[in-house]
Structures are given as structure tokens and as C-alpha cells.
Amino acid sequence: MTRRMRGLAAVAAAGLTTLTVAAAQGPSPAAPKVVTVDKVRDTLYVLKGGGGNTALFLTAKGAVLVDTKLPGWGQPLLDAVRTVTDKPVxxxxxxxxxxxxxxxxxxFPASVEVVAHENTKRFMAEANPVYALQSGPQPNIFKEHGGRGMPSRTFRDTLTLNSGADRIDLHYxxxxxxxxxxxxxxxxxxIMHVGDTFPTRDLPIMDKNNGGSGVAFAETLAKAAAVSGVTTIINGHNATTMTPADVKTYSEYIRDFVTAVQTAKHGGKTVEDVVASWTTPAKYAGYNAPQPARVKADAEVIWGETK
Ligand SMILES: [Zn+2]
Structure with a gap:
């Protein structure tokens, strides 16, 4: 088992269903890589399987992809795009x-422009382990491919790409x-793709090794929930689309968890006490019961950020 496969197994253990499938298939090169295509609008599709949800947006100039899945899933993803459009990515x-x-x-071909936040470009170059899921230095797949796939365009706060029906707004x-x-x-x-800031109805990863935060999380997400004109949300891993109201509720769920951890710390309790006592409040109907390992990892991050 390679270091990367151990990482995938760890992610699977943490409860991400889509990654459980990928990890189960990972060790066998003969395992089929199946990308499913869900049509959301005539020009917008969600491509699932092999990691995070990919959005496919058809513009006059070509196809735009938001996220590109696990290692080894690039060609299966391109093949799935080909079932929808003849436009090049x-x-x-x-x-x-x-x-x-x-x-x-x-x-992907070197001609494909890659756009990301400036910090994301830095983290991609650093190949830091995901907090509490991976340990030690990770293989740098972009370096191994001579820099192929690294962002060629970055932004800091906001960036608008294209215009009219093809317009895409990026926000940090x-x-x-x-x-x-x-x-x-x-x-x-x-429509807005929110990535893993709202992966599914469960505690998120708060990846402090890659700039993530527990204490800031809810406030950041509340800003995303308030973006005007959005009616449909694509999540990082959820099976169906959601709404901005769901994003708002998720931000409140995280805020409640952060408050519980901070109350425990100020009350002289321990992270282990939080893991033993925290349960999802009843008002968050349909939410998964988080894995104890995830509760512990997130509580540790919030603990470290709380005076
Ligand atoms: Zn993620």
C-alpha cells in the first residue's frame, strides 16, 4: 500500500462515502472508474465519483470544470465530459x-487554464498532509508531472471570468x-459550487495544515450563504444539490459545535470530554452522526485557536 493509498484509507475511515468507494477500488488497477453525470441545467452538470463533485459548465469558448477528482481520475473525467459535449475543456x-x-x-492537456485562489496554489505546491488524515510529507503529484495541473491564474478576494451567460464569479x-x-x-x-466548506451534512474537515480554521469557519460560510442571486448549491461530496438556506443552517451547525468546544475548554474540560459528550443537536434534522475521530480532530483545531 502506497503512502497515498494509506491516506485514502484514512479519509474513508473518516466517513466520506464517495471516498470509501474510491479507496475500496484504489488498490486494484483493474477496478472500473465510474463517473456519473447529473444534469442540473442545459449548460451545467455535476460529475460524481472518484473524489469531490465536479461541476461542468458549457460556455461558448469551451467546457469549464470545477475540480478534477482523485489521482488517476483525470481521463475518466474527460471521458465523461465527452458524453455531454464535443467542446474541449x-x-x-x-x-x-x-x-x-x-x-x-x-x-489534462497543458493548454487548459487552471484558476485557483493564491493560497490554494501555494498549498498545492507544498503538498501538506491533510490534518488528522495524513501524516508526514505527501507525494507532490504536480511536481511529479513537471508542474502540469498547477494554477496559471490566481486571485485574492474576487475574480470575474467571461461575461453574459458564460460569466463565472469567484469569491474568497x-x-x-x-x-x-x-x-x-x-x-x-x-448556481454556486461551495466545495468542501459544505461537503455533506456532517462535521467538515478543518484542515489547519492547509490554512483551515474552526473558529472562523461559520462566519466565512455565512458570507457564502448570503451571495445574492444564488438558488442552487453544489456541495463538495453530497449526492444532490442543496440551497443557500441549507448553507446557512450548516454554518449555524458549525457555530454550535465551536461554541460547545469553547464552552468545554473554558469550563476546564478536555477534548476527550467533548468527544464523549457531543451529539448533533436535534434541530439539525437529517444530519449524520459524525465519526468520533472527526469530532476529536475538529475539537483539537478549535481548542488550539481558543484562548
Ligand atoms: Zn477537501
Whole structure:
């Protein structure tokens, strides 16, 4: 088992269903890599499997992809795009640095423009282990491919790409899942991809090794929930689309967890006490019960940020 496969197994153990499938398939080169295609609008599709949810947006100039899945999934992803359009993939936008959202693009032609937040470009170059999931230095897939797939265009606060029906707005609202989380808005469609700042209805990874924060998370996400004109949300890993109201509720869920951890710390308790006592408040209907390892990892991050 390679170091990367151990990392995938760790992610699977942490409870991300889509990655559980990938990890189970990973060790066998013969295992089929299946990308499923969900149509959301005539010009917007969600491509699932092999890591994070990929958005496919069809513009006059070509196809735009938001995120590119696990290592080895770049060609299967391109094959899935081909079932929808003959347009070439001209641009990739990354929501954040993690390998299950970026590694497929090393298999893309060098002509594809890659756009990401400036911090995400730095984290991709650093190949830092995901906090509490990976340990030690990670293989740098972009370096191994001579820099292929690294961002060629970056932004700091906001960036508008294209115009009219093809317009895409990128926003950075602060630290959350990582320190480079990008919200990708398709204004003509009222759709926003929020990446792993809202992966699914469960505690998120707060990846402090890549700039993530527990204490800042809820406030950052509340800003995303307030972007005007958005009606439909694409999550990092969830099976169906959601709404901005769901994003708002998720930010409140995280705020409640942060408050519980901070109350425990100020009350002389320990992280282990939080792991033993925290349960999802009843008002968050339909939320998963988080894995104890995730509760512990997130509580540790919040603990370290709390005076
Ligand atoms: Zn992630």
C-alpha cells in the first residue's frame, strides 16, 4: 500500500462515502472508474465519483470544470465530459487544494487554464498532509508531472471570468475548510459550487495544515450563504444539490459545535470530554452522526485557536 493509498484509507475511515468507494477500488488497477453525470441545467452538470463533485459548465469558448477528482481520475473525467459535449475543456477552477479535488488535472492537456485562489496554489505546491488524515510529507503529484495541473491564474478576494451567460464569479470569504476555499458562482444560472466548506451534512474537515480554521469557519460560510442571486448549491461530496438556506443552517451547525468546544475548554474540560459528550443537536434534522475521530480532530483545531 502506497503512502497515498494509506491516506485514502484514512479519509474513508473518516466517513466520506464517495471516498470509501474510491479507496475500496484504489488498490486494484483493474477496478472500473465510474463517473456519473447529473444534469442540473442545459449548460451545467455535476460529475460524481472518484473524489469531490465536479461541476461542468458549457460556455461558448469551451467546457469549464470545477475540480478534477482523485489521482488517476483525470481521463475518466474527460471521458465523461465527452458524453455531454464535443467542446474541449479550456479551463479548470479548483475550489481548494485537496487531492480528491485537484489531482485528476495532471492528466489534462497543458493548454487548459487552471484558476485557483493564491493560497490554494501555494498549498498545492507544498503538498501538506491533510490534518488528522495524513501524516508526514505527501507525494507532490504536480511536481511529479513537471508542474502540469498547477494554477496559471490566481486571485485574492474576487475574480470575474467571461461575461453574459458564460460569466463565472469567484469569491474568497476567509478561512474555513482550508485557507484557500473558493466559492464558484454561475450568475446566469443562480448556481454556486461551495466545495468542501459544505461537503455533506456532517462535521467538515478543518484542515489547519492547509490554512483551515474552526473558529472562523461559520462566519466565512455565512458570507457564502448570503451571495445574492444564488438558488442552487453544489456541495463538495453530497449526492444532490442543496440551497443557500441549507448553507446557512450548516454554518449555524458549525457555530454550535465551536461554541460547545469553547464552552468545554473554558469550563476546564478536555477534548476527550467533548468527544464523549457531543451529539448533533436535534434541530439539525437529517444530519449524520459524525465519526468520533472527526469530532476529536475538529475539537483539537478549535481548542488550539481558543484562548
Ligand atoms: Zn477537501
Amino acid at each position: 479550456t479551463m479548470v477552477i479548483n475550489t481548494h487544494t485537496h487531492y480528491d479535488h485537484t489531482n485528476g488535472q495532471v492528466e 470569504f476567509g478561512r474555513a475548510h482550508t485557507g484557500g476555499d473558493t466559492y464558484v458562482v454561475f450568475p446566469a444560472l443562480g
